[in-house]
Amino acid sequence: MKIVDVRIDESVLPKKDKDWKFALAANPATEGWIVTIRCEDGSVGYGYASTMNHYGAPHEAVKGALDRLCKRLIGRDSREIASILDDLDQAMHGNNQAKSGIDCALHDLRARQLGVPLCDLFGGPAVREFATLRILPIKSPSDMAKNARALADKGVRHFKIKVHGEVEEDVERVRAIRTELGPDAHLTIDANQSYAAKDAIRALNLMAPYRIDLAEQPVEVKDLAGLKAVTQAVPITVEADEAAYSLDQVTILVRERIVDAISLKITKLGGLRKTFAAAQICDAGGVRYRMGAHVGPMLLAAHAMHLAAALPGIWYASELSEFDGLAEDPWEGLKLVDGVLHLSDAVGCGVTPKPAAMDSRRKSA
Numbered sequence: 001m002k003i004v005d006v007r008i009d010e011s012v013l014p015k016k017d018k019d020w021k022f023a024l025a026a027n028p029a030t031e032g033w034i035v036t037i038r039c040e041d042g043s044v045g046y047g048y049a050s051t052m053n054h055y056g057a058p059h060e061a062v063k064g065a066l067d068r069l070c071k072r073l074i075g076r077d078s079r080e081i082a083s084i085l086d087d088l089d090q091a092m093h094g095n096n097q098a099k100s101g102i103d104c105a106l107h108d109l110r111a112r113q114l115g116v117p118l119c120d121l122f123g124g125p126a127v128r129e130f131a132t133l134r135i136l137p138i139k140s141p142s143d144m145a146k147n148a149r150a151l152a153d154k155g156v157r158h159f160k161i162k163v164h165g166e167v168e169e170d171v172e173r174v175r176a177i178r179t180e181l182g183p184d185a186h187l188t189i190d191a192n193q194s195y196a197a198k199d200a201i202r203a204l205n206l207m208a209p210y211r212i213d214l215a216e217q218p219v220e221v222k223d224l225a226g227l228k229a230v231t232q233a234v235p236i237t238v239e240a241d242e243a244a245y246s247l248d249q250v251t252i253l254v255r256e257r258i259v260d261a262i263s264l265k266i267t268k269l270g271g272l273r274k275t276f277a278a279a280q281i282c283d284a285g286g287v288r289y290r291m292g293a294h295v296g297p298m299l300l301a302a303h304a305m306h307l308a309a310a311l312p313g314i315w316y317a318s319e320l321s322e323f324d325g326l327a328e329d330p331w332e333g334l335k336l337v338d339g340v341l342h343l344s345d346a347v348g349c350g351v352t353p354k355p356a357a358m359d360s361r362r363k364s365a
């Protein structure tokens, strides 16, 4: 089935919370690009390429990489996913965010051609329901506790507390949220590299009595020795996120036992195929893994959910419902009830553009 057209459409989606911050930046909107691949028979697949400044993938650079890479798809047989992705890796080093958008669109296209759910391409559904972890952006401890309460009232049971390298204030954030939510909530923290190793050890030991299930990327990406020291010194599962920025890097983190767990994201690892491989490396090396924050529209979450469905070894709640924090999402098809995502038997990734979004795409074509 020959590929005859690839479109790249901008996707800039404001969040409900205009004051959304984490340790590295303020992000009032979610930015990326939609990749639409069309075959000669009219079959179509969709993918989302994320703008990720903190992974070295600014908005314009992702578009530039997509422009160059997508040209190579025209005329190719859409069944040859492995061969096409290998060609893209040969043609351009890195640029995993752009490649992820293409990888996802190719898998979505193939699944729709075959009339099967996308997870069938990776072994079929082992999991059908996903309790999702929601992010609490950085604010004062009392405001974060209020936001946690609002999410808990919507059914959310897993929370990620963003912290920013100030030990006492960060511990107070954790204390305030635990006090607000009570003993049943599952709490994690994400420092986004903001601690020195010794401060991370001090902070996590002070947070441990409030029962933290997981601590994400406490120190800088380049400080693997510090990351390992934190992992060995605290009674909390330590997870690499930014440090697990490629399949090669996942291999190093697992081989050297630098962390207890790894946050897998299709966006940073270059798509579904490489993320599936990363999960196998973690499994083989005895390191835990789950799907980390997939910040984007429902389309991105749908791809990540289908891969998660085929990974029965995922140890903890994944982050697959950040689309719920968008002011408006131009995609539809996922079922999120009481903080739990439900896999359906719809073909492909199960998500399609809303009719209004299709109209605006036609006008701009």
Ligand SMILES: [Mg+2]
Pocket: 190, 192, 216, 217, 241, 242, 292, 293
């Ligand atoms: Mg993170």
